[in-house]
Amino acid sequence: MKNPLPITGFIQRYEWGGVRFIPSLLGTDNPDLKPFAELWLGSHPKGMSKVHTDAGEVDLDRLIAADPGGLLGPATAKTYHNRLPFLFKVLDVRKMLSIQAHPTKAEAEAGFRRENEEGIPPEASNRIYKDDNHKPEAMVALTDFWLLHGFKTDKAIAEILSEVSEFRALSPFFVNHDIRTLYRHIMEMPQEEVDRMLGPLQHRLQQEVRRGPVSKDHPDYWAFQAFEDYTREGHFDRGIFSIYLFNLVRLYPGEGIYQDAGIPHAYLEGVNVELMANSDNVFRGGLTPKHIDVPELLAHLGFEPVVPRVIQAVNAGQHESAYPTPAPDFALSVIDLKAGELQEEVLFRGPAIYLVLEGSVSAGNRDYAKGEAFIAFFGAEFGIRGKKGSRLFKATVG
Template sequence: MAAANGVGAAASQRLVTDAIAAYARRPHPAALCCDIQRYVWGDRHFIPDLLGTPSPAADPQAELWIGAHPDLPASVCLHPARVPLDALIAAMPAAVLGADAAERFDHTLPFLFKVLAAATPLSIQAHPNRAQAAQGFLREDRLGLALSDPKRSYRDRNHKPELLVALTDFHALRGFRPLHELAAELQRWPPLTDMRRHLDGGTAGLRALYADFMRLPQPAVDALLAPVVAAAGRKACDPKDPSRERCQWLMQAHNGFSPPGHYDRGLLSLLLLNLLHLRPGQAIFLPAGELHSYLQGAGLELMANSNNVLRGGLTAKHIDVAALLEVLRVDPHAPEILAPVTAVDDPRWQTYAPPAAEFSLHRLRLGAGDSAPLQPAAVMLGLVLEGELDIAGAGTRLRLRRGGSCLVPAGEALRLASRSGVDLALATTPPS
């Protein structure tokens, strides 16, 4: 049996090797096979509906990963083989990524593209900058934590700025509120009014306020939050209370994450962070260190190619308060809601261009029977959000339906067309 398995593995590897060699002779757009992260907070409808699979799904479907991160790389469909995208890029980085992107990003895909669908809140979290990620990865290596260890926070050495573009109504917490708002908020909650004194110290005081609370022993957290949660429960039911929406989210988080007889310390963040309601098409950018939580909704996520998450609460996953505080960015302000920039010469194209070297996002909407040229200077990963797409080039033709994703290597002149109309998202690397 072992010999038979060995022969089967060898034959499979030959198929992959031959497919890579054939692709190297003529790089072309190709369909991707992508997998799903089934985190407990995931929605059972949005991603199955997008992909045309049974809905509601049996398990939560939280994130569709379209990328080459080693935790869940997509496969390139090169008949008769499926080639891991990271392996294809490693074999011919300049041909796939483009010479400039390959040189700038060490011959690796610099971004990770996702569809995120949240039915319940994600953890209170932040992501490291590049130096912090390198240090944290090394520290956890020295502790002997395997990359698959659930107690590990650093899965790679990369930073993780990210863009979120709403596809549905999307609710999120992002960054600390302005100081005057925080002072007024704390005044509304008698158990928390003593915390206001920290704000006299400005941004440094806010950092101390948050760090001091997050380091409290559990009995002290319980004593502070018990009356807050009791009052929030009443406010959440009062249609005239201006804090009703915030309190409803707080109660949902409490009911979902606080252990019996205790209070999750992440609940305080529901009062300290900006509460946002994004409409479809609106976006937010999260720099490294920005404290946040996605509460509910579906969207496109585009980030540096990393899976590093430092969590401080509202989760059953590993919580590392010390690591979170180490990377925390404290910059209290009202966040900017981003809108796409419409191309002057072709209004069918819209672009989200956050301040990140690794990624930008384009969205193309074509009417029935319409077409548009495309000649990417750098690699693109595409996702059909609605309709049906035809991609044609020199000897190339690829058809994708709703939910289909693809690799578009750099360089080739293509034409994108649709007989019925299409909404297409394309993640790429901006020029240097």
């Protein structure tokens, strides 16, 4: 298949999702204000994309299965067991997501095999390993985007335990600056103790908010939101502790960040483009009504302090800018074209999915408007021509 083909994504309607950005992108009405949380472009079984071929519409995984070596390329097909190695998404985060981390490839394979042997159904609420793959992630902000990313430095955590009066009782568990010991204690505390510690914090934050707005660059803002969203039957979510222990990061539009296995993180607010290995494996650590397996989380979490590294786009050609990461599974870039400008594409590593974020383009023998996507396979050579000021995100093999 030398020409690109149109591809239709799958909408995930998680309750934390926004109601406007993705419908606007797709040109879809949403009069009932239903959540459009994520747009998935890929071949994951939880959200399969449809490819529009001359013979009709077909699931992407079925299309690849008919000729994996030809469509993925021999090397990619061999390395990734005849599967598309990446999953491409747009996220609209209206309400903060759960605190989470993801496994390494070896951890995912072992965990997936173990849960299969234990007979845990794939859709069971206590199922952690939905597949056998790791899930490194790269994201680029489309709006101002707020997230938690990795543990703060030892010094910063010590200051938090001193300055936040409600947390001073935790100081004995950080006497040797051992983040693991501190976090284990927080995650294993009885719920009654969690409520006893967080109750005074909730009361103080309510008073602060009554006095005036709290800045988003302070953990108090997000803790207050978490109290509002995740307090159930008078019980507080222990994930609120993590809001103070993790780095609070603000990304401006066009900035990116990379999250490898084991790095705890949580998306708080904003819209982004996200590219990851083809997986849905998550260890949760709070800010969620979903199942939290504390022993599994603690066994796989990275407890080293993290200094967030914001990724700036680097030049990758006349019209293309790339967001470099160490992940071999994927590569993310953006293509900007003025009217009439041409981007030549030669896919010698593997397939690529393109999503038009702004304007419109022609690619191969078709036109694509804002919100439309297309896929091209290994060996394809074609041009993308801007029809007016256009921006596309490109997801391909690393």
